[in-house]
Amino acid sequence: MAEAVLIISKNGYGKVVDADEFPVKSRGTKGVTGYKVTDDSGPVAAIEHVQSGKGQRILVITAKGTALMTAVDDISTRSRQAGGVRVINVEEGDEVVAVLV
Numbered sequence: 001m002a003e004a005v006l007i008i009s010k011n012g013y014g015k016v017v018d019a020d021e022f023p024v025k026s027r028g029t030k031g032v033t034g035y036k037v038t039d040d041s042g043p044v045a046a047i048e049h050v051q052s053g054k055g056q057r058i059l060v061i062t063a064k065g066t067a068l069m070t071a072v073d074d075i076s077t078r079s080r081q082a083g084g085v086r087v088i089n090v091e092e093g094d095e096v097v098a099v100l101v
Helices: none
Strands: 004-007 013-018 044-052 057-062 067-071 096-100
Touching: 004 096, 044 096
Parallel strands: none
Antiparallel strands: 004 013, 004 044, 057 067, 057 096
């Protein structure tokens, strides 16, 4: 069981990143990259603290009411700089609005 961060974009792409990949920064820094935003992936919709290897599930909800429940372990673990993989198919004119753990 590992501490991780789940990142989901508005267009339905997401990834799991090990929490150790995010260095601790003090005040006055410019932060670190957590997700590679592209035209395909869209901006980040949700970031959640999850635990991989525990059988934890998430519920992804879109603005038009589509919902998908999936296991955190089924989402690829990627690096901070990498893009995500398709988690939910989002129709034209729709977007992810919420993620529940």
